[in-house]
Amino acid sequence: MMFPVNMEEQDYTTYCREMLTQLMTSKVSKVCLDAQELILTMISHFSLDITSVYNWSMVDPKVAGWLLNPDHPPNTFTEVVKMLWKDNHQECDQDADATTLLCQDLSQLLDVMELLRRRLMDCDLLDLYLNVEMKLTPILAGMEYHGICVDPQRLINMGDILKKRIGMVESDAYKSAGHRFLLSSHVQLRTVLFDELHLDEKCENRQKLARTSVNNLKSTSESVLVKLQHLHPLPKLVLEYRKLEKMKSTYVDGILACIKEGKLTATWDHTSAATGRLTSANPNIQSVPKQPLEITEASNKQPAEGDKHETTSLCAREPYIAREGCSFLAADFQSIEFRLLAHFSKDPSLLKVFQGDDKKDVFVELTSQWMNVPPGSVQTTDRERTKRVVYSIMYGVGPEKLATYLNVSAAEAKGFISSFLRRFPGVSRFTHKCIEECKAKGHVRTILKRWRLIPNIKSPNFFLKSQAERQAVNFVVQGSAADICKLAMILVGKQLVERGLRARLLIQLHDELVFEVADEEVDSVRGVVKDIMQSDDLLCDGKIKLQVPLRVSISVGKSWGRMTDSE
DNA sequence: TATATGACGCTAGG
DNA sequence: CCTAGCGTCAT
Numbered sequence: 001m002m003f004p005v006n007m008e009e010q011d012y013t014t015y016c017r018e019m020l021t022q023l024m025t026s027k028v029s030k031v032c033l034d035a036q037e038l039i040l041t042m043i044s045h046f047s048l049d050i051t052s053v054y055n056w057s058m059v060d061p062k063v064a065g066w067l068l069n070p071d072h073p074p075n076t077f078t079e080v081v082k083m084l085w086k087d088n089h090q091e092c093d094q095d096a097d098a099t100t101l102l103c104q105d106l107s108q109l110l111d112v113m114e115l116l117r118r119r120l121m122d123c124d125l126l127d128l129y130l131n132v133e134m135k136l137t138p139i140l141a142g143m144e145y146h147g148i149c150v151d152p153q154r155l156i157n158m159g160d161i162l163k164k165r166i167g168m169v170e171s172d173a174y175k176s177a178g179h180r181f182l183l184s185s186h187v188q189l190r191t192v193l194f195d196e197l198h199l200d201e202k203c204e205n206r207q208k209l210a211r212t213s214v215n216n217l218k219s220t221s222e223s224v225l226v227k228l229q230h231l232h233p234l235p236k237l238v239l240e241y242r243k244l245e246k247m248k249s250t251y252v253d254g255i256l257a258c259i260k261e262g263k264l265t266a267t268w269d270h271t272s273a274a275t276g277r278l279t280s281a282n283p284n285i286q287s288v289p290k291q292p293l294e295i296t297e298a299s300n301k302q303p304a305e306g307d308k309h310e311t312t313s314l315c316a317r318e319p320y321i322a323r324e325g326c327s328f329l330a331a332d333f334q335s336i337e338f339r340l341l342a343h344f345s346k347d348p349s350l351l352k353v354f355q356g357d358d359k360k361d362v363f364v365e366l367t368s369q370w371m372n373v374p375p376g377s378v379q380t381t382d383r384e385r386t387k388r389v390v391y392s393i394m395y396g397v398g399p400e401k402l403a404t405y406l407n408v409s410a411a412e413a414k415g416f417i418s419s420f421l422r423r424f425p426g427v428s429r430f431t432h433k434c435i436e437e438c439k440a441k442g443h444v445r446t447i448l449k450r451w452r453l454i455p456n457i458k459s460p461n462f463f464l465k466s467q468a469e470r471q472a473v474n475f476v477v478q479g480s481a482a483d484i485c486k487l488a489m490i491l492v493g494k495q496l497v498e499r500g501l502r503a504r505l506l507i508q509l510h511d512e513l514v515f516e517v518a519d520e521e522v523d524s525v526r527g528v529v530k531d532i533m534q535s536d537d538l539l540c541d542g543k544i545k546l547q548v549p550l551r552v553s554i555s556v557g558k559s560w561g562r563m564t565d566s567e
Numbered sequence: 568t569a570t571a572t573g574a575c576g577c578t579a580g581g
Numbered sequence: 582c583c584t585a586g587c588g589t590c591a592t
Contacts, residue, residue, distance in 0.1 A: 284585040287580040395582040474582040
């Protein structure tokens with residue numbers, strides 16, 4: 001590349017912008033470590049329009065390394081080199097000189113990428129790499145650049161309300177425990193609950209209380225406190241304290257700390273989830289609570305009237321506001337993981353649940369099929385239970401954990417699972433197929449051939465082997481859903497640009513996309529987004545056929561906390 | 568004595 | 582099942 005020296009600064013910037021833009025849109029292969037960061041830098045530095053970077057294409061060695069070994073992605077170029085080198089010459093493992101030399105010489109970048117390309121090809125991952133992952137990179141850079149507007153004053157107000165309430169709950173907790181202690185410390189709480197108050201011994205019909213996973217100590221988690229809350233006032237107070245504290249520390253103070261120049265800019269990480277999902281950090285915007293937190297605020301105006309309480313509802317998503325003249329538009333794949341389970345299992349009864357009327361509630365339909373009762377007479381509790389059972393099977397969790405979710409005995413939970421699997425035998429066939437495939441090949445694959453290596457599938461250790469089996473099944477479902485959502489991001493992005501619509505993707509919540517849209521274009525964008533996400537062509541121009549239709553629900557609002565369904 | 572780091576437990580989202 | 586992030590507690 002040539003850079004002229006005798007140029008005015010403005011001309012120079014223009015020159016660089018033009019040249020780099022031409023380079024980026026050219027057919028020449030460009031290898032770039034951390035391509036997402038480069039694109040973001042270029043957008044900011046040259047004030048480029050996001051839409052102009054969507055067709056940039058580069059290849060990034062780190063993303064390639066992650067696809068090849070998603071559980072241990074390389075974090076630096078050195079690690080990429082090590083990864084290739086280790087696998088190619090396993091015998092001469094200890095020769096560090098060659099490695100460091102290779103890393104220092106960036107002229108090796110092309111060779112490394114060529115090696116990676118060959119490995120991707122051999123592993124049948126090249127198509128996924130070039131046509132999905134690398135096309136996603138500019139979209140992620142755009143999301144980082146765009147950011148989200150947050151009203152800091154709203155957050156500060158929420159923080160004040162929370163602080164007041166936390167103080168009250170704290171003093172109530174000290175009273176009921178009989179002394180002060182660090183309420184946020186699970187270690188101290190454990191001694192108070194079990195050594196001082198002996199609540200575990202008083203527990204009704206000797207329910208099994210959860211243990212901590214590493215040290216096998218008595219747990220103080222939510223499921224335990226729920227079981228203890230009728231024996232003593234303290235557990236309930238701790239539960240409330242934790243909810244308030246979580247909200248304040250993570251979703252008020254934590255978010256406030258991430259606001260820069262009036263907007264929230266999260267980092268979107270392409271390679272940190274082994275399942276192929278995206279993650280966001282600083283802040284993790286994917287975990288901002290959906291459900292509002294109900295708090296009872298003691299009225300301080302009329303203390304004479306005694307027990308007057310006001311209940312306030314705090315919604316963590318409320319302070320997220322669309323820019324002037326814009327609205328948020330959220331598009332949500334309805335129970336996509338469950339639909340994929342039906343697709344993979346090919347179970348006729350399960351498939352039937354997703355065919356026909358879109359307005360039907362799938363969990364009501366499923367409960368009806370399972371229990372042999374008409375959909376009209378399915379109870380809400382039965383519906384919830386069905387949902388839990390389905391997700392437990394998909395996640396591969398055993399009867400013990402399902403029992404804690406449902407608050408029933410392990411034997412009952414086991415009964416639900418086996419009854420479900422008897423009624424929908426395709427599901428068992430699918431899970432067994434996953435496990436067998438994994439045993440035979442050492443890995444499993446998603447619908448777009450993304451893979452995960454699971455060596456523990458042959459472990460002699462029962463716990464490790466069982467965990468590996470759950471991971472194998474879960475990866476196929478969760479990873480395939482991630483694949484489909486990535487395709488949606490790419491195709492919707494492309495279509496919006498082609499139609500010249502002013503809609504920008506802000507957030508991806510695994511099975512949901514949130515856009516910011518100019519008010520006058522909401523209707524057009526809604527149409528485009530829904531059509532594409534529900535289209536049979538979404539999966540590689542229809543080359544891959546799903547056994548079930550995908551359904552998308554749309555909601556629109558000025559605040560992320562107040563979104564209303566929209567046909 | 569003061570502060571940095573890593574393991575652990577818990578909980579928000581999906 | 583898999584993420585991020587906050588808080589304790591030991592080192």
